[in-house]
Amino acid sequence: MNGVEAVRSRGAKVDAAHLSRYARGGAVGTFGTATAGYVGADLPVNAAVLTGAAVEWPALEAFFEARGTAPVVQVFSGDVAVHAATLAERGYTLSMLLHVHARGLVDLPPAGHDVRELLPAAWSVLAARAFGPGSERVMQVTAAREDTTLFACSVAGEPVGVGALSVFQGVALLFSAGTVPGARGQGVQAALLAARLERARALGAQAAMVLTTPGSGSERNVARAGFTLAAARATFQRR
Template sequence: MLLTTLSTAQRLEEADILHLTRQVEACSKFFPDQKSQIISVGNGAAGITLPVFGRKLNHIVSYGMAGPVSTEDLAKAEEWYTEIGVDFTEIDLCPHADASAIQVLNSRGYSVNGFINQYARALTDEDLEEAEVPGMTILRLPADRAHEFPAMSLAGYKDNGRLPLLLETLGRIAVFREDTSLYFAMVDGKVAGSAGMALIKTSKGGVAHMYIDSTLPEYRGRGIQAALLKARMADARKAGYDLASVGARPQNGSSRNIERAGFSLAYAKTTFVKVHK
């Protein structure tokens, strides 16, 4: 069982900064006419991309994790979001953040908009053994097939109500990133699901971050996500990583699959939002 110390939380939150930073850097390449950038806010990072991408690529992570924060700092971030046409500022706040973070959020009129479960798992050599599912194989996507990933990822998300441009862009970002390995789950020679894993090196140690999982609707309920998680954990351990992470909204199917794969709830982040008037 993983015990979440302050050091572990800082390690996971630093990985979140690097994860968001690399997503935004990719957006700056894909959409050069837009001002996609990362801004330092409260010792964390504010992602600023296309307004149509909403909170997925326009939010603040790791706020207050390195000490006290200021009202002026956050007010400036709100101005940045307003200037680019994002009508809100959202912060995913770790419960290990400095106490001043809550005080500043209250003073600026923020309210709670939801929660995100941050899961983690200590990796051991036992994770080198992958799950064997009859009729299913896991394909580590070679470079010459990476171009297939965005379309298959989009197909797995097609009924979740998100903007297709955002979903396609997230897939393209995963292909673009040098730290990310891509996976297909194959059933009867057809792609049934897809996923990515970023091997992120932080100042406190490496984090194997599992993300962009999706399963095509006709293959759901067949252990696709579990098999993809096991394959990525095995590869992370082979690469020398001893900590894996993944985020999910509480009480959804992904959370249940993640917990069944042996991940523990490290902490729940509270999403604070302020709508700009």
């Protein structure tokens, strides 16, 4: 099975495991083929991932409503048709669409700038600089995750970019990549991609997966790093 096939077959389950790793400090619930996580008030990682057709909708929605937040569900493109009618009937609307890219872990891109691991406290501060005001809490939550490797990229000795890596079911998920203003356009993200792919291979992964905004600079970066568009992930929220 190549990288694209691995992500198409396992991507939703990888995403559910990823979500659960965020929510270890909050609450996790399983509702049929839906995995829901709540980390804290007003955090973008409060969501449920649908991995099959048998979703226990009332219990899933009660999980979020009991915590004072609107239900949010994430569905990979292969399953959107399965849930489309139910989502509409229950009052959900599309709030975000991301592209899911995949590649195998052979013929990796060359190393770029100096990329090293960074301790959680320092990583969360640098990540908040990269992602901007309002991101501080979610970056602290990201830095506190278990089984997550945190990277920083330096240019001329100055740390200017961040990225994170976790491995699930043989698939490495690359996420939380950003560069501080003023250091963009210097190959920082290319270096972070190359370093995380190398580490993923060393950790025994067979494939890598990354999500990007369609048409973004991040999408162009992952294409240059050998990733192929494998799927899309739609996010729906009930108002």
